[in-house]
Amino acid sequence: MDLRPISAPSAAEGLRGYAAQVTILLDRTGAETLTVQIVAQIRTGIQDGRIAVGSRLPSSRRLADQLQVARNTVVRAYEQLHDEGLVSIRPAAGIFVLAPQARPALSPALPAMRIETPMTGRARPRVPPRVQRLNDAQSSRLSFDFYPGRPAEALFPVKTWRRLMQSAVSGGLRRGMTHYGDPAGLSALRAAIANHLGAWRGIATDPGLVVIVSGAQEGLSIAARLFIEPGTPVVVENPCYQGATFAFEAAGAAVHRVPVDEDGLITARLPEVGATLAYVTPGHQFPTGATLSMARREGLIAWARRQGTYIVEDDYDSDFQYDGSPLPPIAAMAPDCTIHVGTFSKSLGPGLRLGYLVVPPALADAAVAVKALLDNGNGWLDQHVLAELVRSGSFVSHLLRARGHYREARDTAITALRRHFGDVDLAGTGAGLHMCWQLPPGVPPAATLEAMARKARLGVYSLASAGAYDGLDTALARRGIVFGYAAMAPRQIEQGIARLSDLVDDKLDGSPGFLSELLVSEPLSQVPRSEPAPRNRYKPALRAAPPARAVSAPNALSEDPMQIVRGIYRYPIKGMSAQPVNGITLEAGKPFPFDRIFALARPNVPIDRYDPKWAKKGLFVMLMIDEALAEVRTELDPDSLVFRASSEREEVFRADLRIDEGRRALERFVQDLVPTLGNAPHLVQSRQGHFMDKPDSVISLINLATLRALEELWGRPLDPLRFRANFYVDGLRPWQEFDLVGSDIRLGDAVFRVDRRNGRCGATNVNPRTGKRDMDIPGALRARFGHKDLGVYLVTQKSGKVVVGDPLAVPGLGGSAAPAEAAAVLPPTPSPGGRFICRGCYYIYDEIAGAGVPFAELDASWLCPDCGSEKSAFRPYVPAGFEPSRTGSSRRRD
Incomplete structure (x- = not known):
């Protein structure tokens, strides 16, 4: 027996014309001919999906050389596959896989394997108990998505990035792409970040203390690997970022949760447990948006030095400060005991997967060693382009432009929320790309509202869905919405919030029993509202009324x-x-x-x-x-x-x-x-x-x-x-x-x-x-x-x-557009013409003029194509001039 894999590029499903990788095991001592074995194994690969439909098989000459058989043997095998309708032979193009037909296999695909001794103690993978899921495959279906922390696509500096990338490709591409780089990151990028932090955030650091990482999450994982063993005490905010607490738990930490209020982490509640790490988001606490006060920053630093604790400062979105001057980062106040975590996910986009650590001198070598064990450094090309973007000043120009856009989006969101929900309780409006909205009475709990909104193609997010974790099960976890606004245009924000308000009202209109979910009996205020600027209180619904x-x-x-x-x-x-x-x-x-x-x-x-x-x-x-x-x-x-x-x-x-x-x-x-x-x-x-x-x-x-x-x-x-x-x-x-x-x-x-x-x-x-x-x-x-x-x-x-x-x-105006013919306004009764109306969005399903499929024959899992409501939300719709008969059908009125 000999196992000879074909040396060809891998063919992913859906990549037409790529050469398929075929593993063929030939038994030269068996009764079956080599041709039959080749046919059987390729047939099974096609039927099992291992060889994708549309992929190109190796040429007969190449397959014969690899298997060390006569070319005619392979030719006969391909002809047999062609006769079975599994492949198409195209002269001068190749042999391509067609859709397989259902038929029994002529022979077993592979000889049966003999296992002399069954395995009894197979190892199990060590899977973290909880993992944060940031990618939502269904988000593209949403008409309005208020996911927090997502930057605006239109603001990405595409032209500048393309120009810098073309320059990199024509310059040092070959050496950069064919050599391993420093695990700590490209030296030019580390120097550019160090200079930027000194001018922009007031952090005086040496490039040698900067470590490039794949986003903030890898930075947190490096901190966990440096210090945490099973049972190691670690302090985190509550609520806090899921990615942090899950990373610490996966390393075996004993997590101690300290609550936050309107001034951030309550330092008076810090435990005296000898914690090795204390994780905080002082610039814009996630998810509440609170800013850690100066007095509490000083108290946290004093506690950390007394306990021998390193402060992990997650500075994830502090590039965007809208009101007043930002407070100095903890890394600028106490560089000796602070691991500063920064990211470009909020300023440029999470798809870039680049961030950085600024570590104390005592941790520099250890942090680089852990990074080397994880992935031996980040890709050269993106690092090079980002270094030039920061060094040239284009990054700061981008931040200033984005700050103005996000400030307008924030103002629009506050105004629209007040227009439709009253004196809303908002926190964290002064910075960042999100704010925390504590739902008022008359609005269902956060999880219920999120589910209702998703059916109507609206994305609003409770703490858990937004990437936050509340280990103390506070009222905020049940009544809080982490409301993002940065990725949407102002008019989209206005329309989305108006639809959300209508959704709550319409739900009550259609289901009076829904009233019980609106009766909140618990206290609502955990994080007091930070009052936005007075100019945000009242604005007209139209953003630009015609002055003429x-x-x-x-x-x-x-x-x-x-x-x-x-x-x-x-x-x-x-x-x-x-x-x-x-x-x-x-x-x-x-x-x-x-x-x-x-x-x-x-x-x-x-x-x-x-x-x-x-x-x-x-x-x-x-x-x-x-x-x-x-x-x-x-x-x-x-x-x-x-x-x-x-x-x-x-x-x-x-x-x-x-x-x-x-x-x-x-x-x-x-x-x-x-x-x-x-x-x-x-x-x-x-x-x-x-x-x-x-x-x-x-x-x-x-x-x-x-x-x-x-x-x-x-x-x-x-x-x-x-x-x-x-x-x-x-x-x-x-x-x-x-x-x-x-x-x-x-x-x-x-x-x-x-x-x-x-x-x-x-x-x-x-x-x-x-x-x-x-x-x-x-x-x-x-x-x-x-x-x-x-x-x-x-x-x-x-x-x-x-x-x-x-x-x-x-005003003297031109003619008004004539409205379309109105529909009937009648009580809900059985439909005579095969029309059914959705109570969620008033979409009309027409059996005759529309889909042509009777409503009763639709699968129970069918959803409204407009708002996503379930089939049970539809009821018969009666046009003018009809009334129900006793038999349940409809007849014409006399």
Whole structure:
């Protein structure tokens, strides 16, 4: 027997035309001919997938030479494979593997191996108990991905990198690529990094103390190999970076976790255990974003020197400081006891896989020795290019350009989060590429929100998914989101956060039982919020409103006598009936007076009765869920705060809401009215704002012409109060309100900026007269128009009074695009035409005009192609003019 592998390049699956590596074992003493053996073994290799479809087999001459057989033997073998349909013989090109056909093998592929003594004590690999997974194969499916710490692709200096690489290739490429380099790294790169750290971070070091590594993770592994044996005490922050704690655990360390707060690691809690290493991220703590205060830096250094501990300083994203001056790194304050870990993964990109260690002189030789054992140094080409990038000053120019971009992205993210989630609790906004968001009441736990968002093609990440580890199981682990923003454009950030907000609202609309997941009963604040700059508090939804459409005088507007204000309404208590008013005086930048100034918080929700904050609607009593509210009509006297409720024109309740007795009486009244609440709700009053569904000071406007157009298309009346707007105007063209976004309009004496369109949720499906869900407005809008917007939000620009009948003045605009034909708005019923609607995103699956596959025949694992919702989230969708029959099919109405 002789084993003769073919010396040919390896063929990876999918690489067409590459020569396949074939291992053939010939038994020259057996009964089978050599041709049969060659055929059988190549056939088995193709059928097993070891020889990829499309790969090129060795030529007959070459295979014969390697196997030391006659060429005709190989020729006959190839002809047999060709007859079986396994290979294609192309003259002057070669022999190529075709897709194998299912057929029994003519002979065994390999002779049976005789094992005289079975193996009984096979060694097992030593696998680390936990390994961090940073690559997400499904992330490419996400429409908006807020993964933390990922730099923007568009900012990578491609042209400069290409130029420097071409220069390297034409220069010392041959020697650099054919010789082993110094395990510590290219000397030019070490010198460039040492100079950069001195000028940029204030760390005075010698190039001989710099060790080039494959990213921060390898640097942490080197530190672990230097000092950790089984049982060695190591101190880490809590929560902290997974890669650090997992590397220390894999080396056998006894990990001691020290909590962090708004000033970083709590040094008063450092243990006196003789730890060899203490891992910290002082510049921008991961994941909380806290900055270690100067006093605590000094305390940490004193503790380390007293304990004989080396501080491992992970300086992963401190290149990006947005507010104020950065504090000095610990390596600059105590170079004798600090192992400084740096990386280019955040500044350039993790695909580069280059970082560095700056070690004390006593550790330099040992660190290089460990690096040599790991991989004997990094590749020459990337090191050479990076050295030139840093040395030439191009790297600093890139950092300054990226800092401006990331600051704008951060500001956009803060503004959008506040617009859609209220007074959000954010930490770590002053630096880095992420911030820590503690989810407010009314939003589900982090893991639930992450799973919901992923189905809707949104990437938001809990601590564990973001690469953080909380060994103390704090509330932050359950309610914290590590929110990255650097990799996305500002408009993408705005759209993604708006979709996330709608996702929470839509989930509640479609699944009232989801309410239980919103009732948070644990304290939320582990890391107090660091307040961003005041300029981030309020911004218009449009990033660039057209200046030519703003107005400063009446003659800048097109005023039509028929364009008038038909109705003005406020809703003094959120969730209860509308109260018409004849006129209202508005202040610039302020909300509609006495609109949603009160709200009824559900029993046991975490809302302070005496100092309530804005929260998502799920925490409050509302008509969409508590339909009994429709049984009464309510009004509030804004001067006396006397509240009245009536039923069938007869007053059934009255209370003075200025006093506790009146408030408690209203709570008991609502408890009796809505017995499903169980206990009495809590009446809360906004001190400065309101409890509208959107936290910013916006006013809702509905164009009655649009409603009439929808009534005509849908063939049924629409109660305008279904949309719970403040202003109802007439005289515009249908849908013209969308053309006004970004413009200034005048109602009466007041001037308003049309800020954005109003995306409708399931609350509009509820009949305000009965409390019943009798329409599907968001689904109908989305089915035909591709959106679910109806009406617009206004922001008061100039104070003034608006009275019913006042004229409406708008800029002179061109014709409004006619909307597509509207879909039917009917209660959910069986579908007559094979159409099914997704409750997650209102995608319509059409059996007839679309895929041609009956919905019932789709596999149970089928997902919505738009948002990723499961098949069970779909329900039948009924077009206009049909109603269900008793048999479950549908018939035409007479």
